Amino acid sequence: AQRVTQPExxxxxxxxxxxxxxxxxxxxxxxxxxxxxxxxxxRLQLLLRHIxxxxxxxxxADLNKGETSFHxxxxxxxxxxxxxxxxxxxxxxxxxxxxxxGTRLHILP
Amino acid sequence: xAQVTQNPRYLITVTGKKLTVTCSQNMNHEYMSxxxxxPGLGLRQIYYSMNVEVTDKGDVPEGYKVSRKExxxxxxxxxxxxxxxxxxxxxxxxxxxxxxxxxHFGNGTRLTVx
Numbered sequence: 001a002q003r004v005t006q007p008e009x010x011x012x013x014x015x016x017x018x019x020x021x022x023x024x025x026x027x028x029x030x031x032x033x034x035x036x037x038x039x040x041x042x043r044l045q046l047l048l049r050h051i052x053x054x055x056x057x058x059x060x061a062d063l064n065k066g067e068t069s070f071h072x073x074x075x076x077x078x079x080x081x082x083x084x085x086x087x088x089x090x091x092x093x094x095x096x097x098x099x100x101x102g103t104r105l106h107i108l109p
Numbered sequence: 110x111a112q113v114t115q116n117p118r119y120l121i122t123v124t125g126k127k128l129t130v131t132c133s134q135n136m137n138h139e140y141m142s143x144x145x146x147x148p149g150l151g152l153r154q155i156y157y158s159m160n161v162e163v164t165d166k167g168d169v170p171e172g173y174k175v176s177r178k179e180x181x182x183x184x185x186x187x188x189x190x191x192x193x194x195x196x197x198x199x200x201x202x203x204x205x206x207x208x209x210x211x212x213h214f215g216n217g218t219r220l221t222v223x
Binding site for chain 2 (some may be wrong): 006049051096100102
């Protein structure tokens with residue numbers, strides 16, 4: 001069955017330290033992966049997608065098909081990175097999307 | 110301003126009393142969808158629509174109905190709400206399906222069913 005796993009419910013990181021939010025997926029087809037973020041009192045919004053291979057707000061994520069992972073990384077955490085992060089998988093056979101359960105990132109001063 | 114608008118933001122109702130949560134987008138998007146967000150379960154897709162008069166079930170469609178009579182509107186209908194439908198609901202749209210096209214979310218509707 002298709003699944004997106006974010007193993008950490010909560011991740012606390014000191015400001016200036018590196019951040020890695022883990023995402024693993026299970027899907028036999030050709031997936032498209034996204035990271036969405038929800039800042040306090042704001043709408044859920046797209047952070048980045050694997051097909052763009054871009055860096056947004058200093059975050060990057062590389063799709064590793066061998067390890068079926070799409071971890072989100074940032075070399076130096078900032079206080080404004082505190083938010084809820086969701087990894088999401090779009091399947092290629094239809095327009096369904098599966099979200100992980102989310103990881104709350106808390107940046108400590 | 111381009112956005113997805115949901116109403117109401119908060120709703121408290123009783124078991125069995127039919128309700129509708131409206132969703133409207135002004136971006137001429139073809140794809141619209143509904144999600145519920147529950148603690149420990151994340152976001153789960155309820156229904157989605159690729160275009161007018163085309164709707165499909167997501168992962169958790171039981172107890173919900175949707176309709177897509179116009180491109181801009183995608184209401185979520187609970188014919189007979191039950192307490193297990195107490196949740197935070199999000200509507201979202203994207204330009205053309207989900208592949209390569211990001212979702213734009215509404216502000217959410219917090220529903221309580223007593």
